[in-house]
Amino acid sequence: MSLRHAVLAALIQGEASGYELTKRFDVGVANFWHSRPQQLYAELTRLHGEGLVRATEVVQESRPTKRLYALTDAGTQALVDFAAGPLRPTNPRDELTVAVQCADVVEPEALLAHLGRRAEEARRKLDALRRTETSILSGRDEGEFVRTTSHLGPYLTCRRGIRYEAETEQWCVWAAGLIRAKRRAAQAS
Amino acid sequence: MSLRHAVLAALIQGEASGYELTKRFDVGVANFWHSRPQQLYAELTRLHGEGLVRATEVVQESRPTKRLYALTDAGTQALVDFAAGPLRPTNPRDELTVAVQCADVVEPEALLAHLGRRAEEARRKLDALRRTETSILSGRDEGEFVRTTSHLGPYLTCRRGIRYEAETEQWCVWAAGLIRAKRRAAQAS
DNA sequence: CGTCACATGTAAAAGGTTACATGATTCG
DNA sequence: CGAATCATGTAACCTTTTACATGTGACG
Numbered sequence A, B: 001m002s003l004r005h006a007v008l009a010a011l012i013q014g015e016a017s018g019y020e021l022t023k024r025f026d027v028g029v030a031n032f033w034h035s036r037p038q039q040l041y042a043e044l045t046r047l048h049g050e051g052l053v054r055a056t057e058v059v060q061e062s063r064p065t066k067r068l069y070a071l072t073d074a075g076t077q078a079l080v081d082f083a084a085g086p087l088r089p090t091n092p093r094d095e096l097t098v099a100v101q102c103a104d105v106v107e108p109e110a111l112l113a114h115l116g117r118r119a120e121e122a123r124r125k126l127d128a129l130r131r132t133e134t135s136i137l138s139g140r141d142e143g144e145f146v147r148t149t150s151h152l153g154p155y156l157t158c159r160r161g162i163r164y165e166a167e168t169e170q171w172c173v174w175a176a177g178l179i180r181a182k183r184r185a186a187q188a189s
Numbered sequence C: 001c002g003t004c005a006c007a008t009g010t011a012a013a014a015g016g017t018t019a020c021a022t023g024a025t026t027c028g
Numbered sequence D: 001c002g003a004a005t006c007a008t009g010t011a012a013c014c015t016t017t018t019a020c021a022t023g024t025g026a027c028g
Helices: A002-013 A018-026 A038-051 A073-086 A097-100 A108-137 A141-150 A151-189 B005-013 B018-026 B039-049 B071-084 B095-101 B106-137 B142-148 B152-188
Strands: A055-058 A064-071 B053-058 B064-072
Touching: A002 A018, A002 A038, A002 A055, A002 A064, A002 A073, A002 A151, A002 B095, A018 A038, A018 A064, A018 B018, A038 A055, A038 A064, A064 A073, A064 B152, A073 B095, A073 B106, A097 B005, A097 B071, A097 B152, A108 A141, A108 A151, A108 B071, A151 B095, A151 B142, A151 B152, B005 B018, B005 B053, B005 B064, B005 B071, B005 B152, B018 B039, B018 B064, B039 B053, B039 B064, B053 B095, B064 B071, B095 B106, B106 B142, B106 B152
Parallel strands: none
Antiparallel strands: A055 A064, B053 B064
16 A cells, blocks of 8 residues: 555656656656556545545647646645655565576576666666756756755655666676676586 | 566575575565565465475474475476566565655655665675675685686676665665755755 | 574455556657 | 557456464573
């Protein structure tokens, strides 16, 4: 039951439709939560029913009608309560790392391909996150930003995403290098 | 259905009882998968039924009898097939980051406490992982290790864990610093 | 003598994924 | 004219968590 808090937290950056939220969640809301559209729509309906978000129907020409959701005071309070209580630890589940753990028993080719794709994906996410960072800072240096902003939270999580993706990219490249080195050593013998 | 692959991958490092595996999974199998004991025991029973692991009953004096599980050829083959196929992307779910996203609306105190605890936990995991790393390398430098080892996989995932925990620790400390800076700025005004 | 580590589970509830469904518009 | 984007869901299934259950021996 804490997809709800992820959704509410995502709305801190301003109102959004279910569809817009699926985009944010597809990228991982700056890499800290993931969820399928179906789950999101269901959760938004529930949150609306409980009064934690309010919805505005926006009729568009040449686009389907959408509902824009925004935090209510009760929704904000739910976030305050959430942050005050205990947090569950992250439960990592990464199939790529499972595959890499098997480096000594599986074909190197498949592994190298997986690592290459993941590195590529990390570079794409990094680009997107760096653009987000620039738009959050909007010309201010970090010191000035911290004193003047009301969006410190999104900046902190964006930085988390940037550091995580950079780290992932480096590890993939490094691991692929060692796997190739081992393959060469095996072929030589 | 890929807890099974995580379990099989964990057994690459040698046979283990269900209980020993719960320990490995509690730390996150070097931070890449997590699972509760109940799920593990159930999965081991299933894997045994399907012939992917074999079990040896070990009667102990002054300890309950345990079952040691080890990979069978079919189990190893399952890992080969797994690595050859498509891998699901990581679906991050981190409550701490959700809470930090709310930095501008929640009490800083609770947030700072959470970040401090997580940083502390990261340092503990780092210690454990560094000891694991030393024992994997056992005196060899990286070049020599890669040429001679049959445990490259565990080394690669161990390094992933080390980098991830170090990264997490730094981010927690840095984020707490900015949150304190913002609090000071708010109190001054 | 209480608590921690060892050792293994069952059952119910909650959470998440997959498959399927619908329909308009824009872009190449 | 086919694919991608916008926009929102239902239903069935699979995975994960939580609560509960049991028993021994070591350690302080």
